[in-house]
Amino acid sequence: MAGTVTIVKTNSSGATTAEVLATVTYAGTPFTNDSYPILYPANPDAAYLDEYKQVFAVGTATYFTINIGSLALPAGTYEWNYHVIGK
Numbered sequence: 797m798a799g800t801v802t803i804v805k806t807n808s809s810g811a812t813t814a815e816v817l818a819t820v821t822y823a824g825t826p827f828t829n830d831s832y833p834i835l836y837p838a839n840p841d842a843a844y845l846d847e848y849k850q851v852f853a854v855g856t857a858t859y860f861t862i863n864i865g866s867l868a869l870p871a872g873t874y875e876w877n878y879h880v881i882g883k
Contacts, residue, residue: 797822797826797831797879797880797882798877798878798879798880799820799877799878800838800875800876800877800878801818801820801862801875801876801878802873802874802875803817803818803862803873803874803875804872804873804874805817805869805870805871805872805873805874806871807871815863815864816861816862816863817851817861817862817863817864817869818861818862819859819860819861819862820833820859820860820861820862820878821858821859822858822859822880825857825858826882827857827858827882827883828857828883829857829882829883830855830856830857830882830883831855831856831857831860831880831881831882832855832880832881832882833853833854833855833860833878833879833880833881834853834878834879834880834881835851835852835853835862835876835877835878836876836877836878836879837875837876837877838875838876838877839873839874839875841872841873841874841875842874842875842876845869845874847865847867848865848866848867849864849865849867849868849869849870850865851863851864851865851869851874851876852865853878855880855882857882860878860880862876
């Protein structure tokens with residue numbers, strides 16, 4: 797499973813560690829256990845995130861979330877390609 801997700805932030809909010817920025821829901825229930833999403837930067841704003849401003853993905857059997865690191869994510873348009881592996 798693969799695709800692209802875009803997040804538009806209008807301000808620098810979100811200083812809470814692991815705050816969910818977006819949820820991508822799978823069609824049906826393709827996985828019987830957890831999924832393992834991998835994010836790849838697809839635009840300069842996403843590629844230039846560093847240190848604690850980076851994001852991470854957490855997968856389940858039916859969706860994955862994109863979560864913020866431990867610092868606020870600056871305002872901007874962020875785009876990631878994703879590839880989801882599951883069992």
